[in-house]
Amino acid sequence: MYIYSAKGVYEVCRFSKQPKANDFYDWVYDLLEGIRLGNIGLKFNVPKTLSEALQLASDLSKQLEDQKPKVQMYDDFMNSDSLMNFKQVADTLGCGRNSLMKVLREEKILSDGNFNKNHPYSQYIKADLFKVKITPMRTSNGLESICTTLCTNKALEFIRKILDKKKSLQLELQAG
Numbered sequence: 001m002y003i004y005s006a007k008g009v010y011e012v013c014r015f016s017k018q019p020k021a022n023d024f025y026d027w028v029y030d031l032l033e034g035i036r037l038g039n040i041g042l043k044f045n046v047p048k049t050l051s052e053a054l055q056l057a058s059d060l061s062k063q064l065e066d067q068k069p070k071v072q073m074y075d076d077f078m079n080s081d082s083l084m085n086f087k088q089v090a091d092t093l094g095c096g097r098n099s100l101m102k103v104l105r106e107e108k109i110l111s112d113g114n115f116n117k118n119h120p121y122s123q124y125i126k127a128d129l130f131k132v133k134i135t136p137m138r139t140s141n142g143l144e145s146i147c148t149t150l151c152t153n154k155a156l157e158f159i160r161k162i163l164d165k166k167k168s169l170q171l172e173l174q175a176g
Contacts (some may be wrong), residue, residue, distance in 0.1 A: 083131055083150035086118075093160055100159070107162055110149070119149055129155035 012021070034040035043050040047053035090097040101118055110118045120130040133148045151159070 011132070027046060053140065080153060083152060084156070085148070085150060089151050089156060089159060092156065093163060095163065100163075103166060109162075116147070119147060124155075127154075128152055129158055 016022075031040065042155045045056075047056050080101045084092070087097045087102055090100045101110060105112040105118070108121065109124055110120055113116075119132060121132070124130050126134065129152055131152065133150055135143055135146045135148065
């Protein structure tokens, strides 16, 4: 494990050949420049006295204590082996099933081919984000295999991040 100082992160970005590193470096520069010029205000509530600091520490400790059951429930959920279909994932994330699957196809997470539409690409199966359940079914054409894609709990967090990123991009486009 490597631990970098803030300056070290900037140095890595400066010499990296990755486009993301340039974007990050530009973002940090713009942020620091905005703070320097007073265009971006920092919203830190720094205690001015010892009693204010102790009160803040007490408030934060109580807040952490109040959140323990939620954190434990989230950890238990994320570490369980349960699987969800796309409707359950969409309901959990507050979006429509078809919209969710469309986003995942656009992001090249699910295939959009005719034969295996909405099946995850192998790297996402290997990353333990999806499971494909194969069920034999007797039809008028004989015995066929029906494939159902199911999402792991790990996929739920992965998909939420994708949707959040999409929402923030849409908001930026609307604002600009």
